[in-house]
Amino acid sequence: MRQHPQAVAEVLDDSGEANPYLLGLYAPVHEQITAENLKVIGEIPRDLNGVYLRNGPNPRHPVRGRYHWFDGDGMVHAVHFENGRARYRNRYVQTRAFRAESSGGRALWTGVMENPKGNPFGNARGLPLKDSANTDLIFHRGRVLATWYLCGSPYTLDPLSLETLGAETFLDTLTGDVMAHPKNDERTGELFWFDYGRTRPYMRYGVVGADGRVAHCVDLDLPGSRLPHDMAITENHAVLMDLPLFQDQEAARQGRYKLTFDRGLPSRFGVIPRRGAAEELRWFEAKPCYIYHVVNAWETGDEIVMDVCRVARPAPAGTGGPLARMLSYLKLDARMYRYRFDLRTGRTSEGYVDPDHNTEFPSIDARRTGYPTRYAYNVSVKDAATNLFDGLVRYDNLTGERQAYHFGEHRYGSEAPFAPRDGGTGEDDGYLVTFVTDERDGVSEVQVLSAADLAAGPIARVIIPTRVPLGFHATWVRSDQLR
Template sequence: MLKIINEEKITISPDNDNPFLQGLFKPNAREYDADTDTLEVIGTIPNDLWGVYARNTHNQVHEPIGIYHPFDGDGMIHSAYFCDGKMQYRNRFVHTTGFLAEKAAGRALWPGVLEPERFSYRGWGAMGAMKDNAGTDVIYHNGSLLVTMSQGSEPWRMDPVTLENLGPDPVLAKAVGYAGIAGEFKVDYRTNEMVFQNYPEEPPSINVGTVDSNGNLASYRSIKFDFPRWPHDLGMTENYLIVHDLPLYFDPDLRKQGQRKLQFYPDKPSRFGVFSRSDQRSDIQWFEAKSCFILHTANYYEEGDEIIMDGCVSFEPQGPGVGEHSENPYERIMAHLDKHRTKTRLYRWRFNLKNGTTIEGFIDQEICEFPVCRNDCKGYPYRYIYASLFEAGTWNMNGIKKFDLQTGVHTRYEYGEGRYGGEVHFAPRINSQFEDDGYLIVFIQDLVLDRSEAAIFDAQALANGPLCQIILPERIQSGTHACWVEGERLKRTYPI
């Protein structure tokens, strides 16, 4: 089977010189259904691999209003469903209100993250000026994929295998309004409870919510601030939630004048608020740490009187350039994206709930980002982190590194010249016996051969390279977050 289900009309001008609309970032117009009866398979798909790997991409359709940032594009989900040694591939645009409005108009209606002041229509997210592109995060909860953008979008639902657009979750959409659900939400696979946040400018706050296993909003707490914050990640352990108050935010004085200029304040500490997961009315215990910015964390868990937080830290972050105007905005964007320039590395914080102290330090010195762990370890003690390696001077993810937190012996694999991946995820084997007993899944873009593939690695033998590569119908765009959905967690069976 190989079918083109739909093709959108890309209206981006051929004269547009934005490098984030070309090459690895070139948008896809076609939506496919395909399977391994027609796709080329190099190697053998393991018979004990069962589930769905889904990855989000910012896939711009229309000529942008103003300067395009690679996080502005329309959300498109790419999925690979594995069962009985076969694979089905699908990709679909996320039918947000913004996407459908621009489709009807035949042009862009909202500006991007760099120039929110150019908006004409009420938007979504923290600034309330952007299109809800739902192009950042994707995770599985309560029987479907939940897809959002980083600043906060309506809770868009999609079928995990067919990628049918199911619309906004009616319960959550009413609860969160335009502030939406930001990226980096977490699911406790032992209780099937989901935690999320948003951070609207009006009123300035970080709102934290929990959703029970049936999809009902269980709690929704607002943490007030004197001016808007710009966090990214959110933490969850068995008994606690952790919010990030980091010194990267809009200049407070300029914001009072209606201007947004995102700045890093190295003289101010980072703060982390810890409070009860079961009783969100409880007091927040704040911990201070070195001034930094954190995009993504791998995991949080409890150890005696301490909460352990592992993630990728930057002590020299570069903002994306919101509110800044320069002669070469593309250089400014790349400075923000280049992990070698921001020196992003794996780090550990220990928050002592008894005496209020913080102990922190590096786990490793190699540049990496997008750290993940096995799904059923989220919020609990664990041993392995899998993160993406980065090519210097670019946003391109050129390999995988596996961190063994117990032995300190780390292994790695680089994809090869002109080959770049996205966020990698761990997929346990059927009847998996050990934490790393399974596979690593990633979509790889090959610029040399102008194609993409779904690559499968043995998690216990990463350095040996892929066990299998399934060539996709066309080269797909660079993306951000992905997720793995175990077969037994799917609500119903999808035979191939």
């Protein structure tokens, strides 16, 4: 069953250039498997019970035109831990577009680097691109939602079988799309989201209630079309973003994909009551930047504190052809950063938490989303031509301590969600789980580490009987949630 990275590089970019996001560690796998009683080096803790799921792009058919890493079909890789044993399975997310291409036996969509004219259909807000649900995974009301990096239909998956149960409509109350990173408040059972488009309203903000229906939705009229990726919630508010990175509209009219970063515009953060009206939205201005991912946000007195992974140069001056420019845009260069929004004065304070280290894809104890957190667990990003996560970093908000673990030479990992031990209540009273792949032989494993002591290295290494391509976001579903 073992496949060497180069042996599965069957999907090649037809632009005439070797696209590194189709080769080696990124090359797609085509076999969907289920494997029981996986080999373990070390010992899986008996109080680690639940399922680790990670999403990512995995093109099923030879691509049309130039391939962008965000284009690939969504594939979820999952390891279920139960009573000291582990089993693995991987499945494609059966989106509407995936089913259409399966019926046709070939790729029907071009990607974001090509003219979308001729694509069969797009998302609900009229973006003519393939919604592949390849980006994040969010647990809500007993199921997992697979989302897309722009805005699309969230697809519902069974967290154990990985069966795609269909596009989530929230009991037929959803109109429009949902962005990549909706926020689940486990204390209230609510899910918070936004979508955006090229025409007014440029953003809509909504709340799914604990009963599974959209309970609140409001139009927010930004100055123009934007590309926000994430948001935050606190106990009483949501925080939305208007950042000065957007698609060039003239290029879009010509069928070209071109991003513009306007340093003359501020970053703006919109604070709105959880179920507030449009006129209750308050904007806080800050230095221009882009933000892919929020760590967490919470209220303290009259302030909202928000930690993010901040990108100061989201549009690098890439040289060369389209492939070189894509590689420069994709390269992550982010720093841990903190904003404070004073609800009394309207002022913004901002500054670095860690100005020196490139870390991204943050995770926290998901039970505390929107409430004060002490720890954040990020991946460290290697200085390389493509995105490679070479280790994990734990940030301590109380002491300022930074604890790190390196996967080892030629070994690269994935986003590592926090997995609380059975009965554990503390933010580091549990484990981190992450896929790690060795680029030399294509062997993949899941590493289990103590969240309280990353430097000690893995407690257990679970060997996966197939290579797991590098991908995007992950989640942990506890055994009590599975029940």
